[in-house]
Amino acid sequence: MTGRERALTYLREVVLSDPAREGTFVNEQQLAEDVGLSRTPVREALLILASEGLLKMLPQRGVYISPLSAREIRELMELRGVIERYAVTVPGLDAEATGTAMLGVLEEQAAMAGDASRRDARAFIELDRRFHQLMVDAAGSSLLSRTYAGLRERQVRVGIAALRAGDGRWQDVCLEHRAIAEAVRAGAVADAHAAIDAHLGKTSQALLAL
Structure with missing residues (x-):
């Protein structure tokens, strides 16, 4: 499993599936530390999830887990x-x-x-x-x-x-x-x-x- 795949699995199964994370920001560096990876594969995973509409990457603010409307x-x-x-x-x-x-x-x-x-x-x-x-x-x-x-x-x-x-x-x-x-x-x-x-x-x- 590549670093990007590991990051995707963690984000899908731990972060995005948690209703308590809705409407909150998560730090990219903290995510990398949580998964035990560098920021590059984590960012790649985040970009994939952002393209699927599961989160938003906001400049100067971080990664926002959008609540479902x-x-x-x-x-x-x-x-x-x-x-x-x-x-x-x-x-x-x-x-x-x-x-x-x-x-x-x-x-x-x-x-x-x-x-x-x-x-x-x-x-x-x-x-x-x-x-x-x-x-x-x-x-x-x-x-x-x-x-x-x-x-x-x-x-x-x-x-x-x-x-x-x-x-x-x-x-x-x-x-x-x-x-x-x-x-x-x-x-x-x-x-x-x-x-x-x-x-x-x-x-x-x-x-x-x-």
């Missing part, structure tokens, strides 16, 4: 909905295997949600991301999978933030996921679409209410 949240959920609804309609989808795999991830989420001492928001949302990515990957389109995976930083950030809506959100996510997974496993496309829309809609409501 209400419009960006709505657009993210709409795009996820389009991709996920399409994924479950693809001919040849192995509905039973896909739904069963999704339920396996859900069991891990449910165990965490049901035990307050084990709750870890980042780990919970990583499971959430795996749950949805399984559904998209089952469509068998590498382009679709890469496009969806490219939403990762935004998904993790908003997912963690949505859990702040209250303790009940942890359990609600599991219930919503179960409805999606069971509909997928049964090959009930209309029910899967309705469950996907309900889940994304409730997540949006939780975020916009914060």
Whole structure:
């Protein structure tokens, strides 16, 4: 792994996925020290992320982690909905295997949600991301999978933030996921679409209410 790749991984998985970093500045030199690299690969990584609209590099001020606006949240959920609804309609989808795999991830989420001492928001949302990515990957389109995976930083950030809506959100996510997974496993496309829309809609409501 090159220095730039190491810096990108750190920025994506640690910095950009943390809702607490929204609306704050981070120092380029400090980032380099945190990753154990020189500033050059860190700057290269920052330029890539800035081109993706995930942060802003402001002269004389530093690196600014832009908060997601209400419009960006709505657009993210709409795009996820389009991709996920399409994924479950693809001919040849192995509905039973896909739904069963999704339920396996859900069991891990449910165990965490049901035990307050084990709750870890980042780990919970990583499971959430795996749950949805399984559904998209089952469509068998590498382009679709890469496009969806490219939403990762935004998904993790908003997912963690949505859990702040209250303790009940942890359990609600599991219930919503179960409805999606069971509909997928049964090959009930209309029910899967309705469950996907309900889940994304409730997540949006939780975020916009914060």
